[in-house]
Each structure stands twice: as structure tokens, then as C-alpha cells.
Amino acid sequence: MNVQSNSNDENGTVMSESQNTTPSSLSDVAANRAEKKVAGTAPLGTGLEARGVHAWFDKHHALEDVSLDFSAGTVTALIGPSGCGKSTFIRTLNRMHEFIPNTSMAGQVLLDGKDIYEPGIDVTKIRLQIGMVFQKPNPFPSMTIGENVLSGLKLAQLKVSNHEDLLEECLTRAGLWTEVKDRLGAHAGGLSGGQQQRLCIARALAVKPKVLLMDEPCSALDPGSTLRIEETISQLSKSMTIVIVTHNMQQAARVSDYTAFFLSDGGPGQMIEMGPTNEIFSRPRDQRTENYVTGRFG
């Protein structure tokens, strides 16, 4: 609930503060965040686990042997230069990768210890538990704001007794309720880009996923909207597992508990290093990670 209240008046100040953050102080930001976050959040299943994931587009080997643990209730940022396979990887986590023709993958992705690629598994149930927010805001153009939020119920054919409560809950969690509560019947196209993206988050929340994957959710947004989304992520992380791909290292430092660095040396993308976010930004073990987070390339 306090998501909106603090952002409305502090928008300006916090924005300028975050813009002043220089890359050198990234570790401070991350450390700050680590302190704020109370250790040992409520257990939500056992989280998501990728084991030896490879991905191919046709014959192009895009991702090589990535193993990562996303423990329940944490925010993990995937960083790395363009073309390093971050987006490909995140799309293997809820089986969206297979929608691109002629792709293949290898390895396991375990949700609460169960492989989501197991033969015979109902893939629509998997995606129901592992929601996704895309790079570009993509509200359904033919639906109103309210219909957009609740579209998941129809799409996934779920029964919910009280639509209004769910609508308010999802929009509140996405930090959009106060802005749209009086125009739920208006078309989603009339919202600003940032509002549309928060609407997409609300829409993803409506089907109550355990895990939320975010593929560069702020890359098409202005700094103010970015900040609102980051606040939303912080709020959400109390109740769900979040994986976020980002190009913005400051964002990774601000929102995530853990950071994984991906890199491709011309060949398939690999996961170079993963660790608590403040460690990745203050004392990375790998020289390549250090080069990247200090802005020497990428």
C-alpha cells in the first residue's frame, strides 16, 4: 500500500539521487539494500533451480551449461552485455524459449524440486506458476485496464470468487491502484509507458505465480517509471521469487539480493559468476566480472 504514497512526493528527490549514483558506488547501493532486506523471508516453496541449461537457436549454441539457484523470496539480477544469453536463459525458465521455431535446449529447470521440462508435464500450469513481464509493455489493446488485470483468469481458465478484491490487490501490489482506480473501464492504451508496464506486472500477479521473471522490464521506460517499478519489485520480493534481466547495473544493485553475470566470448553465452549482489559489485572473484561492473566494457 505504501508503494504509491512514498513515490508520489519523493519521486523527484529519489530520482535525482539515483541518477547521481556513479558506478563506483554501486557496491554501496547494493550493501544498503542488503541491510534493508530482513534475512530469512517467508519460505515460498523451495524456489527455482536451473541445472546445466543449454539453449540453441537452430544450430547456433546460445547458452552453455548454466546452473543457477534462485532461492524462494529473493531477487536475482542477471547482468551482462548484449548477446550474452540472459534473455534466452530467462525464457528457458518458464518454457517460453520453445515458442521460437527451431530452438532446442538441454538441462533441467526445477521448480520446487520438480523438473518443468519433464515429459508429460502440463506446460500451461508451469507458466501459471512462473509469470513473466516483458521488455516492452504489452497490455492487451482490446481490453480495458480492469480486464487486462483479470485477463489471466480467463486465459488460464481460473475461478476466483471475488474479482474486485483481486483487481485491487494486484493493482496495489503493482503500485498502480491509486492512479487507475477511477478509470478501470478505460482502455489500457491511454496509460503512459511506465503505467502500462506496471499494469503488465499486475496482470502477471493476478494468476498468483510463485516466481516472476522480468526481462529488462525498464529498458523502454523513463527514470521516474523505472523507479516506480523498482519499488514495486522490492515490495513483491517479500512474497515471491523474482528473476530480473537488466542492462542497468545500478538497477541490479538497487533491487537484487543476488547477481549473476553472463558473458559470451564470441561463442555461446556462459554464466561467469553468481553471488550476493554487494559482493559482485565490491569484490567479484572473476576478472571479467570486475571489468564489466566497473564499466571497462559492455
Added chain:
Amino acid sequence: MRPWAPSVKDRAMTTLSVALSILTSVIIVAITPMKGKLAYFTIFFIAWFVIDSIMIIRKSGSKGVRDALAAKITFIGGFVVILAVASILWSAISRGFKGINFAFLTQTMREASIFDAIGKGGIAHAIVGTLMLITIAIIISVPMGILTALYLTEIKGRAAGIIQFLVQAMAGVPSVVAGLFIYAAVVLYTPLRSSAFLGGLALTILMVPTVTRTAQEVLNLVPRDLREAGLAMGATQWKTVALVVVPAARSGLITATILGVARIAGETAPLLFTIGAFDSYNFNPVKGDNSAIPAIVWKGLLGGTPESIQRAWSAILVLLVIVLVMFVLARTLGSKAMKK
């Protein structure tokens, strides 16, 4: 303020060049053996280009001249198209309007002959027939066309390649062949005889490819993102298509239907072997000969008497108005549905 707007001097120069071009073309046509509208147009455009180029070359050099040439060629292209459409409309309206009266729209040709004066007898039966034919064709081809388009864009199954090829081939079927096909396949082998239904079937053959290809294009315009958003929320493909893709493409699908109707509304050839010929109302779509406006036009022109030819022109005008009304209706209904 609009600093980029043409200044008074610019506008004067444009007017001057057009006026000079008109003058040139009039003079040249007057003093040379070239005659006719075509000569006027050709000389006008050549003169316009030359005069404009002379004015532009001082300001922007040969680049500007090439730019002006390209602009004029596209202008000529658009002009010719508009001219063609406008002259068709004009002849339909100017020649057809005389024959339009209350009797023409409400009576049939049952008691009138081709020699009767305008004012006796009308095409009400053909209007009914055409509306029935269009309705039957829409009922069959819109679902067929859209489902085929969905198969081609959404499912992309193994048969997609061959279906795509067949749809394209079907689009090239001469319309008389469609009528002959229905005749050969239905009339010769089943007890069904000429009726609006058979005519509708023949028109369907022509309408399905138009609807399919247009629908395919608009479905392809629906962003991939939207499909993925639906699927990422645990929807099956069917739910995503039904609740996300089709609603997003709705106005385009209405356009596909309109284009399909436009394709068939004026078809005469497919009806020759399929609806028979009848001069009065037949409200039964599956039994008995029927009539249609294009058939009336054809018969009227063949009739040869001045009254008969007048009726044909008036029938053309009525057909144009019917198609126009359907366009407007479909558009407004479509946009209203969007707003709700």
C-alpha cells in the same frame, strides 16, 4: 507560426508554373494536330515538369529536379487512379440516377418487359437476391477464411505451405470457373438445382481467398509480444488466440470481410450457371431460381432497348450504394465494438 509553410512567393511560383503549363498545353493542342483529353493531360504534365524544373534548378540544382520528377510521377500515378475511380462513379451516377424512382426500388420485373418505360417495373427482387447471395457467401467464407488464416499464422502446421499455395492459386481462379465448378460439382451430381444457395457457394470460392489473405496479413500484424503475454500467463494457444489475438485484430478482420464482399458483390459470371433467372421475389435461398443485381445489369444491357439499358445503369448505381452502405455499417459496427 509555421516557418516551414510555403511563403507567398513560393505559392505564387507554384500557381504561375501550373498556369503556364495549362497555357502551354492549350497552345500546343491548338497549333498542332494533337487532339483530345489525353493530349491535354500529357502535354500539361510534360510542360509542368519542364517549367517547374526550370524554377527549381536555380534553387536546388539537379537534385531538386530529380526530387520534383519523382514527386510528379507519384502524383500522376495517384491522379490516374483517382481519375479512373471518379469517372466510373460519375458514369454510374450520372447515367443511373435518371432511372432511380420508387417503383424501380420496390417493384419486380414480373409484369414489366424490357420495352416498358422507366417507372414500371423494378429490381426489388434482384436487391433481395443480391443481399441473400452476399449473406450466404459471408456466412460460409468469413469463418472459413479466418480459420484458414488462423491456421496459417498461429498454428503454422505441416500443411501450411500447401494451403498457402492453394489459397494463392484460388485467388487467381477466373470467376466463371467458380460458377462452372459449382455447376459441375453440385447441379450435375446432386438433386440441388439453381438457387441463391448455389450462387452463394460459387461466390464463396471467390471470397475465401480474399478473406484469408487479408485476415492473414492483419493477424501477422498482431505483435508477437501479445501472444507471448497470453501464453506466459498459463493460457492454452486456443485461449490466447480467442481472447488476445483475434480481438486485437478485430478491425482488420472486419476489413477482410468488407474486401471479400467487395470482391463478390459485382460478380456476374459465377451466377450464370448457379442462380438461374427469375423476375420476381424468391425468398427461399435453397430452392428455385433467383436473381441478382449484376445479373439484371447483364440482362438489361443485352436487352438493348433504351429503357432496358437505362435500367442496367440504375441497377449499377443501386449496387454501388448497397456496397457502400455495407462498408459504412461494418466500419461503424466494428469501431463501436472496439469502444465497448
